[in-house]
Amino acid sequence: MSTTFAPSTTKLEKLVGKRLRRREDPRLITGTATYVEDVKLPDMHHAVIVRSPHGAADIRSIDISKAKALPGVVAVFTGADIVGVGTVPCGASLPGLRRPDHHILAQDRVYLVGHPVAVVVATDRYIAADGADLVEVEYDIKQAVTDPEKALAPGAPAVHSQWPDNVAFTFHQNGGDIDAAFAEAEVVVKQRITSQRLVPNAMETRGVVADWKTNDRSLTLYTSTQIPHLARTLLAGMLGIEENRFRLIAPEVGGGFGSKLNVYSEEALTAWVSMKIGKPVKWIESRRENFMVTIHGRGHVDYFEIAAKRDGTILGLKLKLIQDLGAFHQLLTPVIPTLSVLMMPGLYNFRNIQAEVVGTFTNCVPTDAYRGAGRPEATHGIERMVDILAAELGMDPAEIRFKNFVRPDQFPFPTATGLNYDSGDYANTFQKALDTIDYHGLRKQQAEARAAGRLMGIGISTYGEICAMGPSVATPAGGWESATVKFEPSGKVTVLTGTSPHGQGQETSFAQLTADELGVPIDDIVVLHGDTSIVQYGIGTFGSRNTAVGGAALFYALQEIKEKLKKFGAAMLKAEEVELGDGVCLNPKTGESVTVQEIAGAAYRGVVIPPGMDPGMVVTKFWEPANFTYPFGAHIIVSEVDAETGDIEIKRYVAVDDIGNQLNPLLVDGQLHGGAAQGLGQALWEQGVYDDNGQLVTGEFMDYTMPRARMMPWIESSHTCTPSPVNPLGAKGVGEAGTIGSTPAMVNSVVDALSPLGVRHIDMPLTPEKIWKLTNGRNA
C-alpha cells in the first residue's frame, strides 16, 4: 500500500442548490438513449394485439386460421389459451370493493374498445400486423355505457352483468360534525364540478421485450415502467415465475406521468408469449393504442356544498364524488378518488367534512394515477368552491383565502380528513404572489377594462398537495425507499437508487448530493436505477417521492458510509479522532490526511480493517418516512377573453411554490413548467371524449389537443421555502405541484373575466366555443 497522506489541494464547490444541467440530457437529445424499442435481441419475434372495436360485446367466435397461415406468423393466441395466467393486479384494499376478473386476453366478452382479444406473433412487426388483420372475430354487440352518471341511472346497461348497478364501491370519509356546520351556516353554496378524462400521452408509448430462457427458467423483461421492482413482483405472481430468476429492466423511459405506474396486460402477455414460443418477443404500443388502452386520468363528476359564515369563514364541506373508473381496476384505479377526498380541505382551516365516493364502472379504459392523481381534482374543486363562495358573499377571492388559511402556529396541522400537514406559511406565500403580480393594481386595471367593455379576469389558486408517498401504512406496497452508495476500489462512486427516474433528473440531483456529502467530484459519480438485477429492491417513482423519500434514503446511506470512511481513515492514520470533509479524512492533531478514494481502495484490499468493521466500502439503506410532505403555493393567472370568438389569452402567470429545500432549482423549474403545461392542458384543451358506443372520439392527436410550446404563457416562477421536517433534506416534492396549482387558477381567471355576465362556473376544458356561448347569451 502506498498512501501519500497528502491533503487534497482542490476544494470542491458545493453543488446542492446549484442549477446544474442534467447529465442525462446529452444521450437523450442526441438520440443515443436506449428505450424499449431500441432493444433488439437475436431471433426476436414481434407481437401485435388484436383489439376489440366495440365498447361492449360478446365474443361469438374467433377464427385464427387465416392469420396462422400467413408466412412468417409463428403463433396466434386467444383468451382460451391463457390458462393459468393470473389476472391484472389491483393494489386497492377498499372494503367491499368489487373486482372484475381482468384477464390479459378477453375471455368471452369485451368491455371496452381496445380490449385485447388475440395476439399474433411473427418474425417481424409488419407480418404480425398483417396477421392481426386476418384474425376474424365475430361479435354480438351490446349496449355500452360510457358516462358515469348515466351508468348509475336505473336501467343503465351493466358493464359487468353480475353488478347491474355499475357501482364498484362506495367510500365514505367523515370528519368533525358536518350537520352542526351546516346548521350553523349563514350561507351555503353548491356546485357540480367535473374533472374530465385526460389521456396522459407520455412521449414514449409503452413497450415490452420479453426474453425467456427455458433452461434457466429465467425471464428478462424490458418494459417502460415507473416501478420496476413492484412490476417484477406482481408479474412474477401472475406468470408463476420465480422472482430471483426474473430480471426486470426499465431502460430509458420516455415519460410516464403515472401512466406507467402500473402493471398492464401487455407486460404479462408478452412475457407469456415468450415463454410459450421460447424466443424473445417484442411488443410496442402504437400511439393509437396508447390513447385507447393506457390508463386515463381524472374522470370525476363532483357535487360540492360548502357551508360558511357571512364573514367568509368556511365551516364545512360536503362532497359527492362520482368516479369514472372505466371497465376494470388497474393497479390503483379505486384508490385515486380517495386521495382526492383526503385533500379536499386544501389549505383551509375547517374541520367538518363529509365525502362520499361512488366508484362507477363504464365501458371505457380504466382511470388511474395521472400527474397529481386525485389532488388536481380536489384542488380544482375546493379552489372553485372558494371562489364561488366569495362571489356569493361579494368578497374578494384573495381576502376569503387569507381568512381561512391554516396559520403557521397550527403546524403540524391535523386535517378533517385525517392527514397531518407538516409545515407551511400559506399567507406568506400567497402574499408574495399577490405582490409579484401587483394584485391591487390589477383589480384597478380590471375595473377600467370592464368599463371599456373588455373581459379581463384574475384567477387565484392557493393549492396544497400531498407528496413523498409515503409512509408504508398508507401505501399498498410499502412507501419506503432505498439507496446504495458504493465506492469502487478505484475510488469512483456508484449510487443505486430504488426510485426509477424517467425524466425527473435524479441522475444529476442525486449525484450533486453525493458529491457534496462525500467530497468526490461529480464526474466520478454515477447514479443507476431501473434494473432489478443491479439495484436492491425499490418502490419506484410516483407521488413526487424521488427526492423526499429516495433522496432521504440516499442521504442516510451517505451518512453511514461517511462513518465507515472515518473508521477506516482513522485506522489508516492511526488516529483516535479524525475529521471528514471535502473528500479527505484528517487527523487534526498531526495534520496528516488521507483521501476518501484512498480509504476506499484500502478497505477493499483489506490492509487495515478496523476492529468490528467489515472490508469493502458499500452501504445500503432502506428508509421509511414518518409522514407525507405537503408542498403548497399560489398561482395567479391574468387572462382576457375575446367575446366575439371565445378565445382566451393568458396575459400573465405568476407562480410562487413552496416545495421546501431544492437540490437543483433548474430541475424544479422544469417540473413546474411541465406541470403547469399539463394543468393548463386540462383547463383549456384536453379531453378524453367517448361516444355512447364506447369509441374514444379524441383518440389521436388530430382531435386530442395536447398543449404545444406556442400555446404556453411565460411563467413568472418564484419560491418561498418552508423546509419539511419529515426528511433530512427538508424537501417536499415538486413533480406534480405545477399540474395541481395551475388548473384552478386558469379556470378561476376565465370565470372572473365572465363574472359580469353572471357566470359562476364553467366546466373544463374551457373551449372557445363554450366561452362564445356564454358571451353570446347562448348558454347551452
Next chain:
Amino acid sequence: MIANPFEYSTPATLAEALGLIADGAKPLSGGMSLIPMMKLRLASPEHLVDIARLPELNYIREENGELHIGAAVTHYDVESAPLLCGKCPLLAETAGHIGDIQVRNRGTLGGSVAHADPAADYPAALQALEAKIVLRSAAGERVVTAAEFFIDTFTTALEPGEIVTEVVVPVEPGLTGTSYQKCLQPASGFAIVGVAARVRRDGANFGAVQVGITGLTGTSYRATAVEQALVGKPATDETIRAAAAHAADGVEANSDLHASADYRTSLAVSYTTRALHSALSRSA
C-alpha cells in the same frame, strides 16, 4: 401504425409516372396526408408512384403576368420563394399557416390541392385568387378553375389517371391588399375556418374584392355575397361588418367536436371581418 404492403416506384419522367398512374398506381407527393392514412390502414394503395422528385413538377416561374407553380413545390417553398412573396403574397402567407415546419418541408401544393381536405388552407387562397389548376393524364392536359376543381369533401374534378401538375395564380396587381386569417383547430392545426381576402380600393370605396373561405363546409368556396356587399361601398368598418355577415350565406356549416355549425358560422363572419380589415389595410 403499420401500413399494408405496397410497391413503390420512382419514375424519372412525368410521362413514365403518368403511365404507371394510368395503370392504377397512386401518386405519392409529400406524403403528409397519404402516409398517415396508410399507417392507420384507412388507405391501402398497392402501388405508389413518387412524383415529388420529378423535376417536371418542381418549378416556380412567371409567364405573361401569371405565376406557374409545379405541383411538387413544397409548402415551405411557396411560403419563402421570393417570386411568390413579392408577386403573390396571399399564397405565400397562406402556405405559412399550414401545419408545422416539418409538414411544410415535405407537403406539396399539388398534394394538398388534390387531396381537397375541407379544412386545408390553400383552397381559400386559390378561390380568392381565381387560380387555374392544370390537370394531366397519359391522354392529355386540361385546365380548370379553382371554383370548378373543388367539388366536395375530398372530392375534386380529377378524373382517374389524372394528376395535378401545376397551379397558376395571377401576379398580384401592386395596389391590391391581401390577407389570410385562420382559426386553428387546436389539436390538428388545420383550419376550423380560414378566410382569404383580396381587396382593391376605388378611391374611398371598395373596388374589386375576392373572398375565399375554407373549413366552414364540405369544400372551399368564393363568398360572393360578401364581395357584392363591398364593391362600390365606402371602405369602412361598417361596410366590412355588414358584408362579412354574409360569409356563410347559402352554406351548410360543418359541425364537429371542435366547433358546432353555429359557432363555425360565427367564426366565419369574424374571420372574414379580420381578413377584410387586414387586406384593406395592406391595399394602397
